Amino acid sequence: MSGPSTYEPQTGFTRWLDTRLPILRLMNDTMTTFPTPRNLNFWYGFGAVLTAMLGIQIVTGIVLAMHYVPNSTMAFDSVENIMRDVNYGWLLRYMHANGASFFFIAVYIHIFRNLYYGSYKAPREVLWILGVLIYVLMIVTAFMGYVLPWGQMSFWAATVITNLFTSFDQISHFFAPHMKVGIGTDIAYWIWGDFAVSNATLNRFFSLHYLLPFVIAGVVGLHIWALHVPGNNNPLGIDVKGPQDTVPFHPYYTVKDAWILSMFLIVYAVVVFYAPDVLGNPDNYTPANPLVTPPDIVPDWYLLPFYAMLRSIPQKLVGVLVLFGALITLFFIPWLDTSKVRSARFRPVFKIFFWIFFVDALLLGYLGSQSVDATFPYLGLPDVWLARFATAYYYAFFWIVMPLGFLEKPKPLPATIATAVLGKNAAAAE
């Protein structure tokens, strides 16, 4: 898809620059003339939204870092100082805190769209893996960011999540029962920089929270590079056969992406300006207190499905492995799905399983937000059992449904994108 470059420098300076640093050629080929399938729908606009959200997070974050103090005795006060005394500090902080949520809303739409249209399949395996890597980096970055205000939820979420590693003690205890301190506890000490979550932990989380977005930006560069070799997948999931199937990226998709981004920003602005705390937890407006444990410790909403999986399993090590496994599974999807057809539009059976999976993910999120001993309304089933079934389906979708994809008889595929979009005659006329 990348094909030979069509860039022709027009002025003396651009000709001079092109033979020394062909950056204008790169921009032209990737953002202007790049041939893009003509049938990309609304859901393909979220790549642009994600790029914009990364930019917003980095810009607001850099300014917040000018005022924030990464010290356990001053962090909470410095955040309140930003809210009250820094000019437009409230705007920066609300944009940043809610920006994380909207970043995740966009990434979940982006991921589900890829699952639906089979965009992870050959030749886009590396593109998909880089995407999953970005998602994992986002989770780590967001978790560390959640710790920085040093409220009650910050402190206790940090304690719960970092303590996951202590479950690995069971492994080292199995192989080396004489060791006093298990390997998991050693890892936790190493992460904390202390024997508990403390000032040292806060300090390093701040450092990493500042670093990782730039790592994400780097992987996003690779992700876009990997996109521009095979080109975009599309809702039909069939390959581009020729120029009649594509339009240049600019102006066709620049304008469409800008429109989708603008509408996304409206929803974002409504939350930032009119409900800035609706996605947060009131407990995080109480300064961290290691002596008082909140009754319910919950992560931010975007991690709730994984939290539900963790809590549904009584054996700690198994729970942690199930949690990590749920993420690691995503890396293998390109080889788990055995269907030759990409798009769920032509896979009637897979489509049903996909929508069940979508509901399953939402259900896990809901269950993660409830207290541990809650009972699911209407069913009278304890939440923890429902979470077990939902976790089982999460794994079954990837490790049973997808590998059995070859059994499904797909619907007939259209010959080309152009015939599907324009009808046979119009395609011939073009």
Next chain:
Amino acid sequence: MRIALGVSLAAFIGLASAAIADNTVSTLPAEPPKEDVSWSFEGPFGHYDRAQLQRGFQVYKEVCSACHSLNRVAFHTLDEPGGLGFTEEQAKAIAAGYKIPEEPNSTNKGQLYDSSGTRVTRAGTIADYFPPPFPNEEAARAANNGALPPDLSIIEKARAGGAHYVFSILTGFVKPPANFKVLPGKYYNKYFEGRNISMPPPLTDGSVTFSDGSPNDIEHEAKDVAAFLQWAGEPKMEQRKQLGFGVIVFLLVLSVLLYLSYRRIWHDKH
């Protein structure tokens, strides 16, 4: 033998406690906060009611501040736009009414304690923050039966329900149900988790007299101080909602223009 003794002891305790347990309870889940109260600051065009904030401030000053600090609120915010609407002179006068502990770098030649060892104080200025009622946590607990009165600066952001919650707590001191046993030194409040609250009922009808002649029954006092505490936690709310309106109108217009451009550019490609 030991096991048998243990079993019989456990059985005895079980029987005894069953006999003692005359179905009284000393803890219950809280009722959800009252929602049927409307606030001027709700909704996209919500704004603070200046007179109400000033009345609420009076309630805080005359009642709450005996035990609760307001550490994050500075006197200079009393005359800021979008707040209580005091003039700078009024804010200065309010500040001057408070005694602030002397610091080494301020006026008193670095002298922190007088000849009897008492901390030297000075009159507050608008650069100061509301001083706490107790010098430290231990003093606060000692004066309050071991309980720590929380700082009120962001109390409404720190509690689910916000202003509704604070209003409910202040008006939620009712007679406990017959089978409810209030713990010693505690008070029954149906909106408090567990329903045993350490705070004695702070407000009564007429505990504050408002200069503007507003009603001063307990409901009005609670509502006014809940509104004041909303401002204390979100002093930039009016600015936020105003700016948000402009931003959203801008984005709506931009979206329409981008949609029309999109239709125009794509008209022969669909």
